[in-house]
Amino acid sequence: MSSSLPPTHLAIALDGTGWHPGSWLQPHSRAAEVFSGAYWTDLAREAERGLIDFVTIEDSLTVQGASPLDPTPVPGQGRLRGRLDASLLASFAATRTEHIGLVPTITTTHTEPFHVSKNLATLDHVSNGRAGWRVQVSGRPGEAEHFGRRTIPGSFDPNSSPEEKSARVGELFDEATEVVEVVRQLWDSWEHDAEIRDAATGRFIDRDKLHYVDFEGDFFSVRGPSITPRPPQGQPVVTSLGHATVPYELAARGADVLFVTPHDDADADWILAEVRDAEARVRTAETPLLVFADLEVVLDTPGSSGAERLAALGEAAGDEFASDALIFTGSAPELAALIGRWRGRGYAGFRLRPAEHAVDLPAITSELVPLLQEAGVFRTAYDQPTLRDRLGLPVATNRYATAS
Amino acid sequence: MPKQVILGAHFPGVNNTTVWSDPRSGSHIEFESFRRFAQTAERGRFDFLFLAEGLALREQRGHIHDLDVVGRPDTLPVLAALAGVTEHLGLVGTINATFNEPYELARQFATLDLLSQGRAGWNVVTSSDAFTGRNFRRGGYLPREHRYARAESQVTANRHLWDSWDQDAVVADRESGQFRTGRDGDFAYTSHFFDIHGTFNTPRPTQGHPVIFQAGDSDDGREFAARTADAIFTGHGSGDDGRAFYRDIKGRLARYGRDPEDLKILPAATFIVGSTDEEARRISDTVRRQQVSGQTAQLILERIWNRDLSGFDPDGPLPDIEPESHPGALVQGRVQHVKDPAAEVARLRQLAADKNLSLREVAIEISARQNFVGSPETIADTLIESVETGVSDGYILVPHITPGGLDDFVDHVVPILTQRGALRSEYAAGSTLRDNLALGGARSATAWEAGSAAGLAELAGHELAGHDLAGHDVTERRASA
Numbered sequence A: 001m002s003s004s005l006p007p008t009h010l011a012i013a014l015d016g017t018g019w020h021p022g023s024w025l026q027p028h029s030r031a032a033e034v035f036s037g038a039y040w041t042d043l044a045r046e047a048e049r050g051l052i053d054f055v056t057i058e059d060s061l062t063v064q065g066a067s068p069l070d071p072t073p074v075p076g077q078g079r080l081r082g083r084l085d086a087s088l089l090a091s092f093a094a095t096r097t098e099h100i101g102l103v104p105t106i107t108t109t110h111t112e113p114f115h116v117s118k119n120l121a122t123l124d125h126v127s128n129g130r131a132g133w134r135v136q137v138s139g140r141p142g143e144a145e146h147f148g149r150r151t152i153p154g155s156f157d158p159n160s161s162p163e164e165k166s167a168r169v170g171e172l173f174d175e176a177t178e179v180v181e182v183v184r185q186l187w188d189s190w191e192h193d194a195e196i197r198d199a200a201t202g203r204f205i206d207r208d209k210l211h212y213v214d215f216e217g218d219f220f221s222v223r224g225p226s227i228t229p230r231p232p233q234g235q236p237v238v239t240s241l242g243h244a245t246v247p248y249e250l251a252a253r254g255a256d257v258l259f260v261t262p263h264d265d266a267d268a269d270w271i272l273a274e275v276r277d278a279e280a281r282v283r284t285a286e287t288p289l290l291v292f293a294d295l296e297v298v299l300d301t302p303g304s305s306g307a308e309r310l311a312a313l314g315e316a317a318g319d320e321f322a323s324d325a326l327i328f329t330g331s332a333p334e335l336a337a338l339i340g341r342w343r344g345r346g347y348a349g350f351r352l353r354p355a356e357h358a359v360d361l362p363a364i365t366s367e368l369v370p371l372l373q374e375a376g377v378f379r380t381a382y383d384q385p386t387l388r389d390r391l392g393l394p395v396a397t398n399r400y401a402t403a404s
Numbered sequence B: 001m002p003k004q005v006i007l008g009a010h011f012p013g014v015n016n017t018t019v020w021s022d023p024r025s026g027s028h029i030e031f032e033s034f035r036r037f038a039q040t041a042e043r044g045r046f047d048f049l050f051l052a053e054g055l056a057l058r059e060q061r062g063h064i065h066d067l068d069v070v071g072r073p074d075t076l077p078v079l080a081a082l083a084g085v086t087e088h089l090g091l092v093g094t095i096n097a098t099f100n101e102p103y104e105l106a107r108q109f110a111t112l113d114l115l116s117q118g119r120a121g122w123n124v125v126t127s128s129d130a131f132t133g134r135n136f137r138r139g140g141y142l143p144r145e146h147r148y149a150r151a152e153s154q155v156t157a158n159r160h161l162w163d164s165w166d167q168d169a170v171v172a173d174r175e176s177g178q179f180r181t182g183r184d185g186d187f188a189y190t191s192h193f194f195d196i197h198g199t200f201n202t203p204r205p206t207q208g209h210p211v212i213f214q215a216g217d218s219d220d221g222r223e224f225a226a227r228t229a230d231a232i233f234t235g236h237g238s239g240d241d242g243r244a245f246y247r248d249i250k251g252r253l254a255r256y257g258r259d260p261e262d263l264k265i266l267p268a269a270t271f272i273v274g275s276t277d278e279e280a281r282r283i284s285d286t287v288r289r290q291q292v293s294g295q296t297a298q299l300i301l302e303r304i305w306n307r308d309l310s311g312f313d314p315d316g317p318l319p320d321i322e323p324e325s326h327p328g329a330l331v332q333g334r335v336q337h338v339k340d341p342a343a344e345v346a347r348l349r350q351l352a353a354d355k356n357l358s359l360r361e362v363a364i365e366i367s368a369r370q371n372f373v374g375s376p377e378t379i380a381d382t383l384i385e386s387v388e389t390g391v392s393d394g395y396i397l398v399p400h401i402t403p404g405g406l407d408d409f410v411d412h413v414v415p416i417l418t419q420r421g422a423l424r425s426e427y428a429a430g431s432t433l434r435d436n437l438a439l440g441g442a443r444s445a446t447a448w449e450a451g452s453a454a455g456l457a458e459l460a461g462h463e464l465a466g467h468d469l470a471g472h473d474v475t476e477r478r479a480s481a
Ligand SMILES: Cc1cc2nc3c(=O)[nH]c(=O)nc-3n(C[C@H](O)[C@H](O)[C@H](O)COP(=O)(O)O)c2cc1C
Pocket: B051, B052, B053, B054, B055, B094, B096, B124, B125, B126, B127, B215, B216, B217, B218, B219, B220, B221, B222, B233, B234, B235, B268, B335, B336
């Protein structure tokens, strides 16, 4: 592995008892604890033991579906069903970890951007600069019915025409782009030194350093300023997952990190090229997107190979595992080799989705990480306090800051 | 054995209570302050920590208010973080009923309750002013008379969502391959404000339903509390005024099939602990002057006059102009407590004449009253007596220093309360906030609705019999029930 490239970044995607629907049925799954704080604390700490950059926490406004590919809720009780609110989970875990970045999923479709902004700013305050956000749109009619404020015709409905679909998807992503923009503006709406505590004049803040964002978009308007002072990172790290041009453009407009899902080397090149194209078209930020490859991970264990484990998990779930991402089965050295190859092709990092948290997460921290460290491509200590710094993102400048 | 005193600790928010210029005053944003404050309250075996909320920065005379603490972290993430560093303390957050949606709120409160193992509470407040609304997608859209109807509907919708999973639904039973038995999250709720249905995806909270608080003083607000809340956060904290409020609220409960113990009355209270009563009074005088500078005094009286008073000398007499009775845009983002400005101004003029007070001194009189001032013994005795004589069921203490302002109370007053048998000597193992407040188990959403409907029917009967409730209120409530 060449070391002229920057070290690679590693994220762990946390979801339920693991990404395989059969994972909860395995003996060590701790499935009964999945709605407790202790369970998530342990996962975050295990990832932190492996010096992982950050964990993402999946969320949605509906019960889990047949697979990550088809999130339409299915009847029946054979799947893990239910979630805790990811952003609150992240705040809870923040007090029980020290270094790891915490990146909850929050939808842009049914939430109030003002709430999202202060929620994430607060996660950044309680974690001392370790907050991120996984932006997600919600295109399912059922989720809209949970709110009753708007109807969303089935944009992911296989029966609608391609034109209908793409118009609806386009609209959801345009709205999401606005949400990300106004959330970022609200983070800037306080300059970092607005609190002056000037006893002589009796002023607690310098109100000239607070700003009305007065955002007027196609979908909503927001006045500001935020009620929550500027977060420690200035701008928490914004991430999103994409499988096509429209979401690549969302990321290129507003995100710092994009997760993509290549399945082989050719895919890896082609997707990255498409992302760079999207950036050339729409990105205004000076720094390029950090592109991470998502990988489902089913590692070899002393007892059975990854492939055998995958088969057993499939049998438990009563279904073959369908995923948007490459399902990696094999040894830690093989995974390290894949990471090395794609790193060479321009991937800044990898978001690993453990098939079983109880098995694959410790395998990542105890086997994969040391291999990458030996190869000189992964950190050996946490030496950057904030998530932005760790990812090599520039200091967030405040669009309102006056040069005084 | 005296009655148990309920104690809440209010992390001071953005009012002029906080003396931020005091060198002991720390950050009100950094999590370390919240951790320290919460752990002190827990050391004092308090029932809960309490956070207020405002969804827009306050303005006066067209400017962001800059004299008091400005800015605060988001309520629920802070409480979730505190759940990670405390074990027993209840975590009560003020969350607006108008600018939130049930599905999202019910998930967040269920999550907080599960993460804290049964310590979540929700202080339901209402706001519909267009000023706050401008921060939200939908804008300022709710006329005043609909606020409590929406609040009630909001809470009811949340309760239906919490009820949609059985308490013991999650079994993760590997043998049978069933992840979950029992109810599967299906819900449907329709009212004037919401038309929602589907499947809820967060398990039932540990307490069944988090504890519901109410704050708001109008007749509508009190009635909403009587129908819907487990506790009231109020400003009526002492003497005959407190007793009258207490009787009024407790008297409203029977109509909804509830007992007086089902709704706890918890006034906000400030305190100054001294080694002697005399010392405490001295400190109190100093603190009150720190809380109300000349500029702050002008602004406080502007909220009554509804006029710009910046031209009046704080050390001079009260303004000789009459108040504007219809509040305009002078003050934004603040709770308006003054119902009849002319009467209030007359009262203040009398007060100033009787005691020979300046403008600033009048503002101090009305805004910086310390509820409990004295030696630890005096404070403990007064507190116990207030609870014994039906002023309140306990207090929510608001210190004037962040975050260390609870120390004196916990170190000096709490031991006496404990000794007198008015406060637990330790938390009962595994107790929830609901247990600590002696509220009994959660009633189902449908039981609340039935109680409410019965009470409303009775109210309507009263109205027909000539009672003085405005007709539109009753219809409004019927529509929402
Ligand atoms: C003691 C007290 C505390 C309150 N705290 C808050 C608060 O933290 N946030 C908020 O938005 N409203 C707060 N309110 C406002 C009430 O929810 C309500 O909007 C207001 O009192 C008007 O209703 P009313 O006419 O029934 O009093 C508070 C009210 C009272 C009386």
